[in-house]
Structure formats: C-alpha cells, structure tokens
Amino acid sequence: MSAGFARLAVLGLGLIGGSVLRSARHAGLETVGYDVDPDTAEQASGDGFAVAPSAAAAVRGADLVVLAMPLPEVRNAAAGLRGRLGPRTVVTDVGTLKAPVVDAVRGELPGASFVGGHPLAGVEDTGWAAARPTMFRDASWALVLEPDTDLDDWLRLASFVCDLGARPVPTTAAEQDAAVARVIGLPHVLAEALALTGLAGGPLGLTLAAGSYLSGSRVARTRPELVATWCDGNEALPAALDDAIRHLTEARDALRGDGSVLPLAEAGHAARTDWEHRHVEPVELGADAATLLEHGRHGGWVTAVLRDDDEVRLLGMRPH
Template sequence: MPDSFDRIAVLGLGLIGGSILRALARGGYVVSGYDPAPAEASAARGAGYTVAASAPEAVAGADLIVLAMPLPRLEAALVEIGPWVAPNTVLTDVGTLKVPVLQAVRRRLPGARFVGGHPLAGTEESGFLAGHPLLFRDAPWALALEPDTDLQAWLSLAVLLCDLGARPVPTTAVEQDVAIARVIGLPHMLAEALALTGLRGGELGLSLAAGSYTSGSRVARTRPDLVATWCDGNPGLVAALDDAIAWLTSSRDVLAGGGSVRSLAEAGHRARMEWEHREFGPVDLPVDAEALRQHGRDGGWITAVVEKDGPDLGELRLLGMRPVR
C-alpha cells in the first residue's frame, strides 16, 4: 500500500488550511499547524489544535507538509523550511494555480517529493473561523501528476484525500490551470464586473436587486488580493475571457438591432442542465500515470486505493468514477 502519514504539518491556517487542520484532527491524524498571523494562530490554538511557534518547528519530523499560505508568501516559506524538510517528506499545496507553485518548489526545493493540490471547496469567506472539518466532503481536489512526480507520494495523498471524503482528480499543473481559468478565474471576474455594473445603475436598481444580482455577484465578496492570485499569471484566463466577451458582444449586437437573446439563453440553459445531469459510473484503473491523467481529462476522480495481493504498486487496485457517455 502507499505510505501512511504519521505526522502532518499544515502551514497557513486560513479557510482552507484551517479546514484541513480540522479535518485531519477529526480523522485521527497527528497534525500541527502554523500561521504567521497572530489572530489565525490564536484562533486555532484556542479551538484546541496544536499550533507551532514557527514554520520550522511545525515541519520538523513531519512526513507530510501542506503548504496553505497565499501564493505571494510561498517562496519565502519554502526557503524558511528547506533545511528542516527530510528527504522522504511529501509536500503538497492547496493553491488555485498549479504552475507557479510547481516552478517555485523546483527552484527552492529541487528534488522534493512534491505533489501539487487544489481543493475546489472554498467560499467567499476567509480566515480560520470560517473553516469547517467537512468542507472537503464530496469536493473535487485536483492532484497534479507530472512526468517526474513520485507516484508513491501521489498515491499516498490520494488515499489521504479519499479518507477526508474528497474526490482526487488526476491532472497536470498546466491542464489544471487552463481548466480553472474557466470555472474559477472567469466567474470571479464576471462577478466583479456585475457588481460594478449594478452599482452604476444607481440606487433604484440596487434597491430592486434580488436573486439574480446577489447570486451572480456573490463571490465579489472575496478578498481582492486572493482573487488576484487566482487570476494573475494564468494565460488560460485570456482565452476564457475571449469566449465570454464573444458571447456578450454578439448578444449586445443582437439587442442593439432589436433582436432577441433567446439563442444565448437556450445555449446557456442547455449547457448548465447537461452539466447538472451528468451520470457517472465506476471504473477500475491501472496504476499508470498516463492512464490516471487521462481519467482526469475524462472528468473522472479516484474513490479508493486498495491492496490486492501484495505491497508492490503493481498489486494495487485503483477505483474511480467517471462520466458515462
């Protein structure tokens, strides 16, 4: 079977890191956290969790390190903990964009057993107090499998994530970032634009705003610095914006000519309903990196890693789900 983790360190105790700390402790794992912000560290410590006084103290002796700090702080954190990371320690992260994180780890900790991760389970709230141990239940969790990724480390993390109730999705850093541009970056930018457009309509419009406006602009409540880290530096977002602008421009021209936006409404309705009503079926997967990546491209995820007849990787059985066509 893949390695189990005897001691886990979580660096960064905001919404995601704090929820991971809670979930791991709830699952019986030995876990300690660290956050340079006194308020977050104090909140976690006050809730009864083990919180180290420094990042090196947190990671010393850990066999899994979860990097849950904002992207701008990542590189400095890698430099700080580098001397205390043991050769066999597995590192993962929870950042929205995977390419910048992968590049930073390769610069600062070359040869590290790093597996990029991204739980799709956030809210517009932030901070330790906004977290919950069940935040990741049934949530997709991108788990990057690069050509040089340690497969044993990847499988060990997949087991852990399944234990937390999440759905590990095999992918690569590049493919994940391209996909995320359309389902995270673009929705956030549209929400900001909608909030500004509604405001420009004056007080009457704002007093009449109801479900469509509040739902569409909800994620504009997210901290702006976080939104920037999710969008900046992702080339895939440019293509996603081009597609959205093309739809809006076409509809704008139709309206200006006295026509109807029904074709846009019908296409959008059909796309949403097809996504909502996808059906999924179980599959057995080989312990093969490319087969796993293809499983992710096909919309699948891992449900379990089980042992067949022996401890070798070739004796493992991977169970998953994927859309039924």
C-alpha cells in the first residue's frame, strides 16, 4: 500500500499511463490497467500486468484512478465513470493542460474528488513499449490545488507521487497552464519551425546538420496530434510566441543592419546557465493550501508527506 491507496486503476496505457502503471506496481500498489486499443492492452497483459476488459471493470474497487488518455478523450472517459466510483475514490490525470481537464471532470463527475496532475516527464517515443518504471524519477509533477480541491486527497496524491520518485509541485490550473505554455508548448512550436526551416535549406544543409539542429528539432519527432493537444486551447501560448517572435525579430533586424546577435546570445546564455545552476534548500511546510501554492509559485516542490497521528508535516525543496 502506498500513500493510503490500495488499488490503482490506470485508464490509458501509452507512454505516461503505462509508466504510471509500471512505477506504481513497483511502489507496492495493486494495479490494473485498461486501454481502448486491443493491441496495447494485449502488450500490457503479455508483460504480466492486470488489464481489465473495460474502464468500468478497471475502476471497480479502485481508490485511485488515473486518466491517461489524450485530452480530447477525457470528457467522454469521465462521463463513462459516472456512478462507478467509490465514495473515497480519488481521480487524477496526467495531461499537459489542466484547465480544460478540470472543467471536463467537474462537468462529468460532479462531487468526485479530482486532483489534476501533470508529470513533466517523457520522451518523443510513444506507446506501451516506451513506458518504463523509472520514467518519473526526479521529475517535476504539477498537482492542481484549487479552492474546491480536497486537501487531504491532495496530500495523499502528493505522497503517492513522491513514492514514484517524482517531485510534486503545488499549483493552480491557470498558473500551471501559463507556465507550460513557455516551457512545453513554445519549445514544440519552435522545434517544428526549426525542422521546416532546416529542410528548406536543401540537401547540403541536412547533410551538414549536427548537434544544434538535432537537439533543437528533436521533439518535432513527437506525434503531431499530441503536440496539438498540448498547445491548442492554451490561452497563454500566444503571448509566449509573441515574446519569442520579438527576440527573433530583433536578431533579424540587427543582422540586416550589420549588427550582431551577441546581445541575444549573451542574454540567452545567462538565462540558461542561471537556471542550470540555481541553488535549492530544504524547507518544512505547513499543510495548508495557501502555503503550498506560494511554495509552488517560488518553484518549490514537496519531497515527503509525514503523518504523525493527526498532524501532517511536509518536507520540500525551494530554489533561492
């Protein structure tokens, strides 16, 4: 048993859902999975994992349910669980955008305890075959804490995320979506643009392409429909694109005027190295929503949820 949960159901066994299933079993939970794709379900079953014939069968008796399907499928999946969850079942998800998922689950599962989640982990490969139990080790994992979120369930889920080796980061749905617009949505859009721009350079350029092009365009190998779900509907992404376009426009204008990209290179170098070398310090946190959200806004995460009788203490790390 982990974090007060005894039985985990994962609906969707792709890269992230499959990794949750593998990681959770390693952490000691009873696990069961389900996937609408028979081939995926057969692969998971062939690897020794319990796979249910339907979502309804998978969630029967589960006290933690993970929605791990693409965003466009979340609403229908949630609707299919109506009346099938136990009174203390906690529902979470692993999607990149949080506001649309919160709205969908609230609408289809009124009264259910839902804590939106987003593990910042993964590779450009997809599917059950790419899933692995170490996927979340040292990865940040956004956990949404809204005014109507049950705090005890949030704490239980944070403890579970810690058991998977990840770092729970308290945040609201809006703040999470605004942040990932700049560190997920924007990099993917830029990678697609770089891949196309490099291709337009002709075969000589592609033969000469080395680390810079390969690294910068790597995530353009991601399935296009997934990229669209991570970007479409994020109201913060256009502003992030505006910032990037401003930097590019200034560099272009400088070069056309016999200037230099040195100012952009210096600023970008400083931004990247400062991020890489930021220092963190351990902190002890109060188990209240305001404290947790402020901790998350400062880039902090939870490392442990400690329970002593009726007292709950949280340990964490915070950049400074």
